[in-house]
Amino acid sequence: MQQDIFAALRARTVDALQGLLPELPAEAFSRVVVEPPRDASHGDMATNAAMVVAKLAKLPPPKLAADLSAKLAELPEVAEVAPAGPGFINIRLQPEYLRAQLPVVLAAGEAYGQGAATGHKVNVEYVSANPTGPMHVGHCRGAVVGDALANLLAKAGDAVTKEYYINDAGAQVQALAWAAFWRYLEVAARAGAPGAVLDKLRAEPENGRAIVEAEFGTTLQYGGEYLIPVGEALWAEHGPALMDPTPDTLLAIRHATVAAMMVEIRADLAALGVTHDVFISEAEVVAAGKLEQAEQVLDAKGLMYRGILEPPKGKTPDDWEPREQTLFRATQFGDDTDRPLRKSDGSGTYFANDIANHLHKIERGFDELVHVWGADHGGYVKRMKAAVSALSDSRVSLDVVLTQIVHVLKDGQPVRMSKRAGSYITLADLIDEVGRDAVRFTMLTRKADAQMEFDLNKVVEQSRDNPVFYVQYAHARIRSVLRAAGDPADFAGADLSPLTDAAEMALIRRITTWPRVVEGAAAAREPHRIAFYLNDLAGDFHMLWNRGREDATLRFIRPEEPVATKARLALLAATGAVLRSGLQVMGVTPVEELRDERKGDSAEPG
Structure with missing residues (x-):
């Protein structure tokens, strides 16, 4: 039996259309979708089939909808079909068919929703922070979004490689070396080493930065205490x-x-539950000659030339001057302007080094590249897409997910900066404050490109308004009921017909949408949809829990009704499996027991 009942009914719908319209080619039905209706009162599913095919069929949409409805009504899993509007069709499924999905879920367990292997090799590059200091809150959001997205694509059936690209070849890393040199000199001064500059540092240790800057004619951009152990x-x-x-x-x-x-960064990521499959060094890629190789590839395709760019739009920088440069014809691939690949000193531009990095990815055989960047890199997307298209002859796609900044609040006020980092809140600080799972779940409760406030008080609050607690509490309650029932493992052959209450059927309906949610979220590159789904699934479960408190006949464990008890336990076990499946995608550990401090309730069944 298929896991995705929406895909199954779509196939049935297309078969019915082909029977009605045998003269149309198969591609005529490519835009047919079957999805949940916007208003749940209209049924379990809705399809646009008649509306999107009617024009090609040269039929009025209402007429085709009526004919298709008659065909769909003959299907054994369909209880009711109702044409609506200008060609939509609402479908209500047989309760027996919906209940029959529970054994499918239970057989699959946490693998429920796993897509068939697509054969696509996908490289997901995320975090990729300059190795100039500890991970901070801004990195955190990109790390969580990237990691969850990689998990999501793997859940949908792709072969995924998680990659961290180390930006270790630019001016910022050179500035980092100078800052580490300063800290090294401070250690040398304390050790009593001879030297005029060391004498100055010993005499005025509080002015170390200024002394080193004046002595060596440099500007120390980094000064956090994290560099003291390096020195x-x-x-x-x-x-x-x-x-x-x-x-x-x-x-x-x-x-x-x-x-x-990088040792610190890996440790910070590990504390967040993030592990990469591959770490790629920009410096090593450049040293391996990938930039020159990329230029040769582009030149062979006629995409390189010597030219002079127009000055930047708006206010022209004081240091801008027209000069002949080596340019890439990025405009042929949708970019706003052609792009320089070499600086005046002959070294590669930042963009050129990124081209080398992407050639390296393409050579490793990836079909799709996915990057998670900060929103401040939004203007960089077009040129990178152009480069990937040019290098791969449009065979390899590049998708970029942009993440907005995070504001951390406590007691309604912005959180103070980290003393150790010197200028920002570190990821380690955040994890220490609320825990890894709370950080990961919360970072996925908003769409990545929307700004968010990370309220430290709210994240640990035990309330319906805190999705971390709400979802974890649902799983803990389910586990408590199953423990009370002796953790039954065998639901094969269970009679599910007692599951007739509206709250029970609503929960079943929600469970059956999980494979479709996985597929849709993966296609849209939106892992926050998983958090939304889990919140809705938890809500359906909590509603059923509360119904049992109001109506004793709906309680999960009723020794006098063993058939109904087993059916309800099967429903709970399936719900728990889907909750765990979703939490796995998010990288969050499901809890076995969670005490509700508001009620002194440890989630045990009443």
Whole structure:
């Protein structure tokens, strides 16, 4: 039996249409959809079939809808069919058919909703923060969205690789090396090493930044306390050998500092439950000659030329000057302007290095590339799509999910910045405050490109308004009932006919939409839909729980009614399996027991 009853009925609908319209080609039915109606009172499903096919069939939509309705009404799983509006059809399913889906769910368990293998190799690149400091709240949202999206695509049937691209080849990493050098000098000064600059640091340790900047003619962009252990490690390994900041010593400092930062970043991600399959170094990609290779590929296709760009629109930067550059014909692929690939010193532009990175991905055989970026990179999307299309002859697609900023509040006020980081709230601080699961679930309660407020008080609140608690409490209640019943594992052959109450049927209907939710959320690249679905599923369950408190005949465990008890336990077991399936996608651990402090209720059945 198929897991997705919407896909099953769509296939039946197309078969019926083909029987009515045998002269139409198969592609004429490609736009037919079967989905839940906007108003649940209209039925279990609705289809646009008659409306989207009528023009090709040269028939009035209402006429085709009436004919198709008559065909669909003959299906054994259909209880009622009603044409509506200008060609829509509302469908109500037989209760027996809906109840018959529960054994399918129970047999699949947490694998329910798993899509058939698509054969598509998908690379999901997310986080990819500059390795210049600890992970912060902004990184957190991208990490959670990216990780959940990768899980979602795998659930839908894609072969997914989770990738972190280390931006370790730019000016920011060089600035990081200078900041680590400052911290190294502070350690050297405390160790009593000789030197004029060290004497100054010993005399005025509180002015260390200014002393180093003046002495070496640099600007220290990074100054958080997180670099102090890096300076100590450099001194422990190298002693005074790095005191002279030559290109070679700064390169050694840079490598050591990036490695140290990546250890911290991996630890922060692990605390969030995020693990990547692959870490790719920008510096290594460039050193391997991928930029030159990408230029050769583009040049062979006639997509490179020497030219002079127009000045930027609006206010022209003071340092802008017209000069001949190596340009990529990005406008041929939908970009607003052609893009330079080389700086005046001959090194690759930021964009050029990203082209090299994407060539590397294409060469590894991926069919689809998905990136999760901060919203401030929105203007970068067109040019990167253009590059991927050009490099792959449009074989490989690139989708970009943009994430907006997160404002962290506590007691109604913005949370103070982290002392250790010096300028922002770290991911570790956030996890320590509310826990990994609360962070992950909450980050998925809004669409990625919508700004959000992360209210620390709300996230730990035990109320209907807190979706983290609400969903976890539903699972805990289900587990409590099943434990009270002795954790029955075998529901095969259970008589499900006692499940007739409106609340029971509503829960069954919600369960059966899970495969469709997975498919739709994956196609739209919107993992927040999973959080919304779980909240709705939990709501249907809690409603049924409350019905049992109001009406003793609807309680889950009634020893005097063993058939009804087994049927209701089967419904609860199926609900729990779908809750766990969804929480797996979100990377959230389902809880076995959760005490409701408002009522002193440990979720045990009444």
